[in-house]
Amino acid sequence: MSLYDIELKTIGGDSTNLAPYKDKVLLVVNVASKCGFTPQYTGLEALYRKLKDRGFVVLGFPCDQFGNQEPGSNTEIAEFCKLTYDVSFPIFSKIEVNGPGAHPLYAHLKSMQKGLLGTEGIKWNFTKFLVDRSGNVVERIGPPTLPAAIEDTVLRLL
Numbered sequence: 495m496s497l498y499d500i501e502l503k504t505i506g507g508d509s510t511n512l513a514p515y516k517d518k519v520l521l522v523v524n525v526a527s528k529c530g531f532t533p534q535y536t537g538l539e540a541l542y543r544k545l546k547d548r549g550f551v552v553l554g555f556p557c558d559q560f561g562n563q564e565p566g567s568n569t570e571i572a573e574f575c576k577l578t579y580d581v582s583f584p585i586f587s588k589i590e591v592n593g594p595g596a597h598p599l600y601a602h603l604k605s606m607q608k609g610l611l612g613t614e615g616i617k618w619n620f621t622k623f624l625v626d627r628s629g630n631v632v633e634r635i636g637p638p639t640l641p642a643a644i645e646d647t648v649l650r651l652l
Contacts, residue, residue: 497629500599503587505556505572512599518549519651520625521644522603524557524591524616526564527574531620535579537641541648542583548652549627552583555599557591560619564588591616606631626651 498512512520521541526532542552556571558564566574568587575581589597592615596604603623604614622635624647632651635644 497602497625500602502599505568505585505587507568507587515551515553516629517627518551519627519648521550521552521648522599522623522625523552523554524619524621525554525585526557526560526619527566527571529560529563529619531637534620534641535575535581539579539581539583541641541645545648545652550648550652554581554583554585555591556585556588557619558588559590559592563619603631624648624651
């Protein structure tokens, strides 16, 4: 199964997949509204707005598996993202990224790009996966890395 065939739900609850993002460079991020890294929404949005016309998309996946840092409903998450950070990049329905309930998208991403010392598990919110235009996961980026720090890598893929 291709990355683009994996079934997803939008933050509004509609069924979709990543097919609309074929031939684009993707930054897939598990996000949370009550995390120390939450201010990264600002950098993610800035990078998205700067490069979206060149074929770059940030995809946000809310997750509440780390310290109950995303307790809200999908509606509350959508409102928070819009009102607090003016997020315009796509945000999807809340998912799990680890364990038996891990969403198939994250199972795929983790299998394609292992973490530190070959581990698969996501360690915290704002872990980023960079995907090239062909759907290959080219880099897994830890939560402390700011979006601006990966701009040069994104530009090379564009």
